[in-house]
Amino acid sequence: MILVTGATRRTFLAGAGGTLAALALAPTSASADAKMVADEIRKLYGDRPLKDGRIKLNLPSIAENGFAVPLSFEVESPMMEADYVTSVHVFADGNPSPLVVSYKFTPLAPKAAASIRMRLARTQSVVAVAEMSNGDLYTASKEVKVTIGGCGG
Amino acid sequence: MAAPKPRVRIPSTAKAGEVIEVKTLISHEMESGLRKDGAGKTIPRKIIKQFTASFNGKEIFRADWQPAISANPYQSFFVRVPETGTFTFEWLDDDGSVYRSEHTVAVE
Numbered sequence: 001m002i003l004v005t006g007a008t009r010r011t012f013l014a015g016a017g018g019t020l021a022a023l024a025l026a027p028t029s030a031s032a033d034a035k036m037v038a039d040e041i042r043k044l045y046g047d048r049p050l051k052d053g054r055i056k057l058n059l060p061s062i063a064e065n066g067f068a069v070p071l072s073f074e075v076e077s078p079m080m081e082a083d084y085v086t087s088v089h090v091f092a093d094g095n096p097s098p099l100v101v102s103y104k105f106t107p108l109a110p111k112a113a114a115s116i117r118m119r120l121a122r123t124q125s126v127v128a129v130a131e132m133s134n135g136d137l138y139t140a141s142k143e144v145k146v147t148i149g150g151c152g153g
Numbered sequence: 154m155a156a157p158k159p160r161v162r163i164p165s166t167a168k169a170g171e172v173i174e175v176k177t178l179i180s181h182e183m184e185s186g187l188r189k190d191g192a193g194k195t196i197p198r199k200i201i202k203q204f205t206a207s208f209n210g211k212e213i214f215r216a217d218w219q220p221a222i223s224a225n226p227y228q229s230f231f232v233r234v235p236e237t238g239t240f241t242f243e244w245l246d247d248d249g250s251v252y253r254s255e256h257t258v259a260v261e
Contacts, residue, residue, distance in 0.1 A: 068224075095221050097220065100221040101216055103215070103216050106214060108211060108213045108233070109214045109231065109233075110172040110233040113230065114214075114229065115227075115228075116216075116222065116227060117222070117227050119220075120221075150223070
């Protein structure tokens, strides 16, 4: 019985220590905002118009754990030499740095679709921008509520 | 840390022209370069910065990963199998290491 109590106490102390360590790891750098995302998009594509549609962006509305938020997308396209999706960029406007991932597709890809897991520091909007081989740009975005931030804090 | 180990789920046979989903996972801490250690020193960034998928040496797509990608990164995507051939998946680490995984898919 004494042994069991001891183990419980050790477990408790280890847990408390872990919490303190996690607090010490809280990020200090400023986070991105919607304007930074807009600036990044302008840097990549200039002032070309962004259209809505063609991108199906799948994200949870509420993410309990910001360390691994599932993201998947599919861009509507025939994916043939004459007409395909050349790139897809994903941004998060509340992360320390807005860009999350960039995909470069070739016509060999049968679908401009992928899924990945990403970190989200806090509740924020995730924005995807797809560029077509004819230069058209499409965008989609979704807000994700984050319960526990995923950038060390 | 042990050397990152890629894991890939891909069928070994397919019909000619079939579109298949490939799921990949690799063990890697994806250290963002933003975290601090107990002494308040920033832990240097060390992530896998690029993933490439190719078929018989021709690139299908590539993904440039940023520090916002989760630890032990998962990546799934679609490929077409035009003929019997080899898919190569490569993960490029910040330190220059390349982790490679090759899979032959036979057309029935």
